[in-house]
Amino acid sequence: MIRRNCSPMTEANHSQHRYRALYRIRRFEETVLEKFPTGVFFGTTHTYLGQEANAVGVLECLQQGDIVFSNHRCHGHFLAYGGDARALFAELMGRATGVCAGKGGSQHLQWKNFYSNGVQGGIAPVAVGMALAEKFKGSPAVTVVFLGDGTLGEGVLYEALNLASLWRAPLLFVLENNRIAQTTPLELALAGAIAARFQAFGIPCTELDTSDVEPINAAAQELLGRVRSGDGPQALLLHTQRFGPHSKGDDTRTPQEIENLKRQRDPLPIQAARLTPEWIAQIQAEVDAEISAAFQQALADPFPTAEAL
Template identity: 60%
Template sequence: MVSTASPPARTALRPTAPAAGDERLTGRLGEPEDHRLYRRMRFIRRFEETLLALFEEGVLNGTTHACIGQEADAVAVMEHLGDVDHVFSNHRCHGHYLARTGDALGLLAEIMGKEAGVCRGKGGSQHICAPGFKSNGVQGGIVPAAAGIAMAGQLDGSGMVSVVFIGDGTLGEGAVYETMNMASLWRLPLLVVCEDNRWAQSTPVEANLAGGMAARFEAFDVPVREIDSTDVLELSEAARAELDAVRAGGGPRVLLIHTYRLCHHSKSDDERPAEEIAAHWLVEPLVVHGRRLADADRRAIDDEVELALAEVVATARNLP
């Protein structure tokens, strides 16, 4: 069912593995939760916008897939992961990586093809290999790998959870269902986070997906929590509950988030109705959560994020 409930009461949620990096981007020690969550989403938003600007400037080559509008999903899930847990992502991976690691310089240098990049400049925008984090641009291809790591964790008794982010377009890939079959049979500690941004590139989901999304997982006896929200607090509570259930030995679970991608699929390919996009800008994550902050506090965080990212860009430009 799609969630229609009011946002949950705010509790003292704290990540067990705080993102590393500049605290102006990831959050200051003792900072109020509302401020920290806003800061982390603002960090991802401005990183992606900066990246697109660098492409326009001609500094970057190839392509990239920004997650503008989906920042709350990444932050909400990473709030509840520990050092032992593993995250897998896809071609739209920047928000997931930044929320997990806080490593703005390593990611930007990687996309620039620099030696100091997280993969020495060889992975680019889509293919990241870092401790506790892997991403790959092959649709569905990362899901079996996520299940394999979940199985390894189950066998060695580490108590880890494997989390894999997929999109609605990936639901057309057979590898997903082969994996869900085995994950369910073996009760693997796997959480699938399906970000339904309502469009597969420039095709509306109703034009390329038959049946229900949740039903596809439920066919393998995998529980699904379905939520339609851009509120980071509501999403955080849902992610916490699902991860707790996986850690308790309940087997694989799915967090199905109906979200929206405010930017184009890649750098310039967007055939969606302009009025539809405009309507979603009114309820995007930073607007929804930003209302909980005083104007002065929000502006102060914005300024700090802007300064920190400007320093990251200047450093990255000068790297060999």
């Protein structure tokens, strides 16, 4: 039932695949933070460290033609969608080989049916429109939109929830509540309950507080099944933990606080417990090599020229 839509795999294969996907995001983001001070990247970045299980668990359920709309913290979603690490590094480095040839940068990606934009809230109605367009066209594709708790302060989100429910858009809202918006903790920014916001618009909301990819995947599979069968939009509220700063160097939490989060809520050891040490070592070695090669290749890629304008 849980993995009804996934490609056939043995249990062990599945666990390895998920660990690889989690570790790939982890290594990519660690490399970004590690290399940022060397000046190879333009602008800023918002890393997904600690939240990897959300992207991997949800996006494993995608089928051909499904659409993903992500936000400013989009690297993990992009990589879990199947995006190329070299193209993402190149985009951050402003190279012609980047996902959008260096025009978009870290927050503005588009590849196949994956989109992201860096303005809080504005992507929500766009995702509703995409979901409705597929419905109007008679396509079986569904849309997944990733939002964060910080976005709950934006008014247009509630217009989007109303319209999605009113017109039964085939859409899954995934709200990743990492409990902190840049530096502002949730309790200084949010009144009322998050789930109740969806429920007030008639959108059922499933709530999880875990860093384990398995239950996240199971919940996403269940909700996407409902979306696909025409039950209208659904919401998945994932309480999560962000290990890194909002962007870089702007973390006001104490190191001790972050160490505690890592000890309690790291998705990688949770998934690693399902694998043999040999497999873990092998996957890590392969991914380390992939990410390192991707970084070096991107670094050697050319910058775009004036013709790109």
